[in-house]
Amino acid sequence: MIYFYNLLLLILCYLSEINSARILGIIPTPSISHQIVYRPIWKELSQRGHKVTVLTTDPINDSSLKNLTEIDLSFSYDLYNNKHNFSDKIDKLAGKPLEMVNAIITMNADICDEQLKHPKVKRLINDPNEHFDVILVEILQPCMFAFAHRFKAASIGVVSMDAQSAAYDSVVNPTHPILNPDFMLPLAGKLSFFERVFSVVISNVMRVYEFLFIIPINDKVIRENFGDDYPSCKDFIQYLDMLFVNVHPILSGIRPNVPAVVNIGAGLHIQSPKSLPEDLKSFLDNAPSDVIYFSLGSNVKSKDIIPSTRQIITETFAELPYTILWKFEADSLPNQPKNVKIMKWLPQQDVLRHPKIKLFITQAGHQSIEEAIFSHVPMVVMPFFADQEGNAKRIVLKDIAVKVDHKELTKESFKSSILEVMENKKYRENVKKLAELLQDEPMTGLEKAVWWTEHVIRHKGAKHYRSAAIEMPFYEYFLLDVIGFLLLVLFIVIYVSVKMSKLVFKVIFKLCGGEKPKFKRH
Numbered sequence: 001m002i003y004f005y006n007l008l009l010l011i012l013c014y015l016s017e018i019n020s021a022r023i024l025g026i027i028p029t030p031s032i033s034h035q036i037v038y039r040p041i042w043k044e045l046s047q048r049g050h051k052v053t054v055l056t057t058d059p060i061n062d063s064s065l066k067n068l069t070e071i072d073l074s075f076s077y078d079l080y081n082n083k084h085n086f087s088d089k090i091d092k093l094a095g096k097p098l099e100m101v102n103a104i105i106t107m108n109a110d111i112c113d114e115q116l117k118h119p120k121v122k123r124l125i126n127d128p129n130e131h132f133d134v135i136l137v138e139i140l141q142p143c144m145f146a147f148a149h150r151f152k153a154a155s156i157g158v159v160s161m162d163a164q165s166a167a168y169d170s171v172v173n174p175t176h177p178i179l180n181p182d183f184m185l186p187l188a189g190k191l192s193f194f195e196r197v198f199s200v201v202i203s204n205v206m207r208v209y210e211f212l213f214i215i216p217i218n219d220k221v222i223r224e225n226f227g228d229d230y231p232s233c234k235d236f237i238q239y240l241d242m243l244f245v246n247v248h249p250i251l252s253g254i255r256p257n258v259p260a261v262v263n264i265g266a267g268l269h270i271q272s273p274k275s276l277p278e279d280l281k282s283f284l285d286n287a288p289s290d291v292i293y294f295s296l297g298s299n300v301k302s303k304d305i306i307p308s309t310r311q312i313i314t315e316t317f318a319e320l321p322y323t324i325l326w327k328f329e330a331d332s333l334p335n336q337p338k339n340v341k342i343m344k345w346l347p348q349q350d351v352l353r354h355p356k357i358k359l360f361i362t363q364a365g366h367q368s369i370e371e372a373i374f375s376h377v378p379m380v381v382m383p384f385f386a387d388q389e390g391n392a393k394r395i396v397l398k399d400i401a402v403k404v405d406h407k408e409l410t411k412e413s414f415k416s417s418i419l420e421v422m423e424n425k426k427y428r429e430n431v432k433k434l435a436e437l438l439q440d441e442p443m444t445g446l447e448k449a450v451w452w453t454e455h456v457i458r459h460k461g462a463k464h465y466r467s468a469a470i471e472m473p474f475y476e477y478f479l480l481d482v483i484g485f486l487l488l489v490l491f492i493v494i495y496v497s498v499k500m501s502k503l504v505f506k507v508i509f510k511l512c513g514g515e516k517p518k519f520k521r522h
């Protein structure tokens with residue numbers, strides 16, 4: 001009997017082994033808005049019996065998730081906030097895109113280097129018995145794709161917002177610079193002539209930048225941490241099996257996608273409602289008026305806003321007939337008006353769900369926008385950096401928000417924008433309709449992410465979905481050789497016809513009298 005029982009257990013183990021894959025997730029960016037998008041994916045994959053290991057700066061730390069192992073890289077926040085002092089730079093380098101991009105590239109490479117030197121990550125790299133079937137890597141850190149080579153695993157690029165043109169290039173997805181300008185550019189909707197020129201030039205400059213600066217600095221980090229014989233990360237990225245992009249086309253723009261691109265937005269990170277902390281709940285329940293929620297997200301700190309702008313903001317708030325709840329990270333706000341309450345941290349999704357909240361003033365971060373939409377709260381957007389300017393334009397086009405410029409903020413413009421969204425019902429109606437559209441889908445983003453990950457595991461990659469364009473030189477892809485050939489043919493046809501007709505004329509003249517008519521003066 002015991003023998004039989006053991007045999008049964010052995011068979012069960014064997015069966016579960018077949019269905020249980022080893023998955024490595026790598027999300028290196030020290031920013032909670034990047035991390036929370038993937039949490040439901042790790043959770044679901046591990047509950048389906050896969051052994052999931054995740055390198056993350058914000059572990060879930062849920063001991064009930066028995067098949068999930070998290071390597072805690074939260075020390076990276078210190079690099080971001082103190083060593084590279086990035087939140088300071090967001091305001092200082094606004095309007096200096098090149099310096100901003102350089103600061104980001106240098107910081108990212110340093111963070112990657114330090115993360116790969118973390119003892120637990122080092123052990124993972126060097127353990128000869130470690131094995132993974134598939135790795136999911138946040139595409140913003142190309143150096144991390146070296147793990148695909150290390151484990152001879154299939155690789156999926158993931159991104160918590162839209163993907164940059166260079167990332168779409170990696171699965172040879174078409175990127176049309178006019179229809180779908182790179183989401184990092186401050187462009188949306190119908191572009192003017194000079195915006196179109198700008199989009200074409202800048203998106204190609206970004207590709208050159210990727211090639212000249214980002215790839216070499218990442219290769220250096222790879223060779224230092226994995227070995228001198230490692231190929232360039234350019235090669236790893238070219239061999240991506242799939243790309244999971246956390247957008248929904250209604251919000252990010254309709255575009256043609258190859259099957260290797262899977263849109264896993266929108267609202268992937270939205271959690272089920274939880275009750276608010278008691279003090280916050282009673283504050284909102286008992287507020288004497290409708291409430292405006294103001295937060296600039298986790299990367300831009302309200303306390304870092306330059307004092308003159310902060311002064312305009314507080315003066316504007318003081319004149320409003322509403323209550324304002326401000327996520328403010330310092331202990332006290334200078335000249336704090338009576339109708340303003342500050343708090344250092346707020347459970348944003350549940351705050352936005354409170355019926356008293358009627359407006360969200362936000363920096364237009366991707367996750368914040370989705371949270372507002374699914375809570376049916378219209379917005380006033382105050383973009384600062386990265387994708388925020390483009391996001392702001394895209395939602396203004398949807399008529400669910402009004403945009404203000406933090407660099408040229410005046411009390412009049414800020415106040416009239418707030419009153420417009422508070423008093424004009426169309427914004428609230430539009431945001432509700434949009435939320436319904438985004439949710440009317442055959443599969444949720446989470447279901448798609450899990451299904452396609454298991455597809456990649458079952459078939460050891462997804463090369464069968466790769467476009468033939470990956471092998472094609474760029475002049476073939478852009479029809480340059482064909483256009484050149486056709487122009488040449490056209491030129492020859494025109495040239496030959498001109499020559500022929502000249503010849504024909506000559507022959508006719510010869511036949512009609514032998515001489516060209518001469519005009520003689522009499």
Ligand SMILES: *[C@@H]1O[C@H](CO)[C@@H](O)[C@H](O)[C@H]1NC(C)=O
Binds near residue numbers: 046066
């Ligand atoms: C862990 O994986 C096994 C199969 O490998 C599965 O039976 C079990 O339900 C999973 N446990 C949890 C807590 O997800």
